[in-house]
Amino acid sequence: MIPLSRTRRGLYRIRQIIGRRVSARLRDMGIMVGDTIEIVSPPPGPVIISKNNTRIGIGMGMSNRIIVEPVGVVDEKNHST
Amino acid sequence: MKKTTQHNEKEITVAVAGSPNTGKSTIFNALTGAHVRTGNWPGVTVERKEGILRHKGYKIHLIDLPGTYSLSSYSLDERIAREYLVREKPDLVLVIVDASNLERGLNLVIQLLELEQRVVIDLNMIDIARDRGLEIDEETLGNVLRVGVASTIANKGQGIENLKDAIVKGFTTKQKPTVINYGKKLSSITNKLTEFAKEIDTPYPPLFIATKYLEGDADIVDMIERSPLCNKFRKAVENTGMKLDELSDLIAESRYGFIYGLFKECTHLRHGVKRRIDITRMLDRVFTNRYLGIPIFLLIMWLVFQLVFTFGNPIGGLLDTAITSLSDGLKIVFNRLNTPHLINSLITEGIIPGIGSVLVFVPNIFILYFIFGVMEESGYMPRAAFVMDRIMHALGLHGKSFIPMILGFGCNVPAILATRTLESRKDRIVTILINPLMSCSARLPIYLLFTGIFFAGREGWVIFSLYLIGIVLAIIMARVFKAVFFKEEVAPLIIELPPYQLPSIRNISVSAWFRTRLFLRKAGTVIFAGVVIIWFLANMPLGAEYASSETLIAHIGKFLAPVLAPAGFGFWQAATALLFGLVAKEVVVGTLGTLYGGEENLSVALSTHFTPLSAFAFMVMSLIYLPCIATIAAIRQEAGNRWALLTITYTILLGWLTAVGIYQFGRLF
Known part of the structure; x- marks a missing residue:
């Protein structure tokens, strides 16, 4: 398990989101613990994640607070909903 | 609210809700045409648009709510939207949902239902959902939630007439919408809090107060803390043996569990083709590139x-x-x-x-x-x-x-x-x-x-x-x-990056x-x-x-x-x-x-x-x-x-x- 700030391009599953407001915000935007997300634009710098045709930009201070684990190699077709 | 009969025309008020980037304003413009009035929401300088739609003998006042992902008190926009809904009590809420991101849209729909609003769902950008292989069964969706459903492709002007029909039908069909069941673990606490909340003098529905309290919604928590019921609420939470954080997660889980179940029930995936996302992907490689972006x-x-x-x-x-x-x-x-x-x-x-x-x-x-x-x-x-x-x-x-x-x-x-x-x-x-x-x-x-x-x-x-x-x-x-x-510390940046699209010169000229x-x-x-x-x-x-x-x-x-x-x-x-x-x-x-x-x-x-x-x-x-x-x-x-x-x-x-x-x-x- 690594923070979002240390990921590469590819698919990851969210294991934990630190901070109540942050997790509430992400949840409202359709991103929750347990979701599989794709890292579209990896760190360093702000990160773009994608789920369900939705892209969300995650700012610098944030990516340390989202803990993920890799679930496979980059495979754009198998990105299930 | 106002149902005065004038020239045999019934007047109803419909609030238009929806997340940002769902095409809400395009639909609002398509429904109201030129009859738009703009002003500010009371007390704040957030733009408020109102328009009139005449359809099938109804004079429908449309109020454009600020674009929100949810109805918590996270941002000013969300507060404005929900304050309007509970205080002004529109006859109907039209929710614009991005069809290709149905789960997220349903999250907002469910909160609206908990706010005791009568809802009509518009699945917008249905073409993009189809391109991605997602077929949505409108009838099942409508039947489960007991709300009206229509679909549109607003940027191509398709489905607008159907949507107008759905609005009128949503008003004339009286049925009590579904309220989600939070499961065994939660229902004892939500029921208890709902009972307590009935004693509070507020326009918010008791169930909404109960769930938002458990979710840690700042305004609702504040309201409870200042009320004499504060201790009752705290006691009830203590008795569950769970922390507020855990309860809040549990609420979210069961809500999303319900949404996920509903999603499976009313959609099926075809083997689809991607089209637009690739352009977005390509453009983002350039525009948000680490070195080129700035x-x-x-x-x-x-x-x-x-x-x-x-x-x-x-x-x-x-x-x-x-x-x-x-x-x-x-x-x-x-x-x-x-x-x-x-x-x-x-x-x-x-x-x-x-x-x-x-x-x-x-x-x-x-x-x-x-x-x-x-x-x-x-x-x-x-x-x-x-x-x-x-x-x-x-x-x-x-x-x-x-x-x-x-x-x-x-x-x-x-x-x-x-x-x-x-x-x-x-x-x-x-x-x-x-x-x-x-x-x-x-x-x-x-x-x-x-x-x-x-x-x-x-x-x-x-x-x-x-x-x-x-x-x-x-x-x-x-x-x-x-x-x-x-x-x-600075609040974190979490921002949606919508798919790139060709801007409509007409819309932009009008707004400019x-x-x-x-x-x-x-x-x-x-x-x-x-x-x-x-x-x-x-x-x-x-x-x-x-x-x-x-x-x-x-x-x-x-x-x-x-x-x-x-x-x-x-x-x-x-x-x-x-x-x-x-x-x-x-x-x-x-x-x-x-x-x-x-x-x-x-x-x-x-x-x-x-x-x-x-x-x-x-x-x-x-x-x-x-x-x-x-x-x-x-x-x-x-x-x-x-x-x-x-x-x-x-x-x-x-x-x-x-x-x-x-x-x-x-x-x-």
């Missing part, structure tokens, strides 16, 4: 200003000629008619030149708004915020602060209103405080006038440098304010024209008043020669002039012009025009008073010294008296110091 953004900003000048100036020149001839023509007519000198002078020397010097810059402003419109609609604007987050974060600001800062180049008033997308009040206030340093388009007339005279051929660069000075100072001041007032018209209206009222006051002061006491050194205006200017002498423009005309720039920055040009006896004399008059260096110092002063009345009013409204006062004080000091610094430093060479 240079591209700066290049775009540079292009924006080039366009504003190369296209805007010639048109402005034509307008200028037209206005001057109008004023000259009227002067002759008045002389023939033996009109009293005072009235002749008021009209031809006060009103027309004053208003004219504002109108001249309308092309520039329209183009600027138009380009911002393109950036917004194409989907680039949030990317700009994203790309800038690196820099902004390093500066101790939020990536989202950048959008208000960009908007500030257009006008500080909407820019200050745009800060409401920032969730943290502290980030918001810092962004508001530094916004006046973003050089708004009303300051352009001043720059154009002075650079045209003193920096001919290099106007673009000089003006660019002024914008840059504003930005640099804003960055410094942001640091200062953060260090002095707020020592906390609307914004320009607002500017004109301001020009017609506030500036008009300002110009007439100036004319009055410049003609009084009676008998004094117009704008001569005996007039009242000269006395005010003379009183202030010595203070400005170290900045290189210590003469009363400059001081007076700056003073009246408070009315609105563009009035500075109007005032100078009036004081020097007309726009056409300005270039001669100014070149005798100013040197290029003092002209530059004057432009810097105009940039910083004080926001216009409208901006101060916006700050006061959004942040309060204290912060408005601080803005006034610090901008005067900073403006003076910078102008003096530049002038004194420049004289060394």
Whole structure:
């Protein structure tokens, strides 16, 4: 398990989101613990994640607070909903 | 609410809700056509749009709610939306849902149902969902939730008639919508809290209070804490043996569990083809690229200003000629008619030149708004915020602060209103405080006038440098304010990057024209008043020669002039012009025009008073010294008296110091 700030391009599953407001915000935007997300634009710098045709930009201070684990190699077709 | 029968027409009120980037405003426009009225939500300066739709004997008042992902009290927009729903109780809520992101849309729908609203769902962008292989069974969705469902492709104008039918049908079909079951673990606590909540005198439904309390919604928790039921609520939570955090997670889980179940029930996936996402992916590789993103953004900003000048100036020149001839023509007519000198002078020397010097810059402003419109609609604007987050974060600001800062180049008033997308009040206030340093388009007339005279051929660069000075100072001041007032961390940036799309030129022209018209209206009222006051002061006491050194205006200017002498423009005309720039920055040009006896004399008059260096110092002063009345009013409204006062004080000091610094430093060479 690594923070979002240390990921590469590819698919990851969210294991934990630190901070109540942050997790509430992400949840409202359709991103929750347990979701599989794709890292579209990896760190360093702000990160773009994608789920369900939705892209969300995650700012610098944030990516340390989202803990993920890799679930496979980059495979754009198998990105299930 | 109002169901008065008039001409056999039933009147109903429908609120339009939906997340950002779902095509909500396109649908709103398609439903209401030209019958749109805009204003503000009570107490706040968030834009409120209302329109009328006539369909099947119904007169439907449509209210456009701010775009929200949810109905928590996370942002001002969300608060406005839910306050409206519980207090005004519309007959129906139309929720616009991005069909390709159904789960997220359902989250909002469920919260609306918990708020005891009657709902009609519009699945918009159904074509994109289909392209991705997602088929949605509208009937099942409608049956499970017991709400009306329609689908549209709003940007192609498809499905609008069906949607109108669905709205009417949603109103006429009386059925109690589904409320989700939170499962065994939770239902005992939610039931208990719901019972307690019934005792509270509030427009919010008890179940909504119960779930939002458990979710830790700031406003609802606050309301409970201040009520005598506070202990009962706490006790009930304690008795569950779970922490509030766990309960909140559990609520979210069961809600999403329900959504997921519903999603599976009413959709099926075909093997689909991707189309649009690939373009977005490709473009994002460039626009949000680690190395290219920021240079591209700066290049775009540079292009924006080039366009504003190369296209805007010639048109402005034509307008200028037209206005001057109008004023000259009227002067002759008045002389023939033996009109009293005072009235002749008021009209031809006060009103027309004053208003004219504002109108001249309308092309520039329209183009600027138009380009911002393109950036917004194409989907680039949030990317700009994203790309800038690196820099902004390093500066101790939020990536989202950048959008208000960009908007500030257009006008500080909407820019200050745009800060409401920032969730943290502290980030918001810092962004508001530094916004006046973003050089708004009303300051352009001043720059154009002075650079045209003193920096001919290099106007673009000089003006660019002024914008840059504003930005640099804003960055410094942001640091200062953060260090002095707020020592906390910046709220994190989480921003949706919608798919890129070709902007609709029609929509953008309409909104650019609307914004320009607002500017004109301001020009017609506030500036008009300002110009007439100036004319009055410049003609009084009676008998004094117009704008001569005996007039009242000269006395005010003379009183202030010595203070400005170290900045290189210590003469009363400059001081007076700056003073009246408070009315609105563009009035500075109007005032100078009036004081020097007309726009056409300005270039001669100014070149005798100013040197290029003092002209530059004057432009810097105009940039910083004080926001216009409208901006101060916006700050006061959004942040309060204290912060408005601080803005006034610090901008005067900073403006003076910078102008003096530049002038004194420049004289060394």
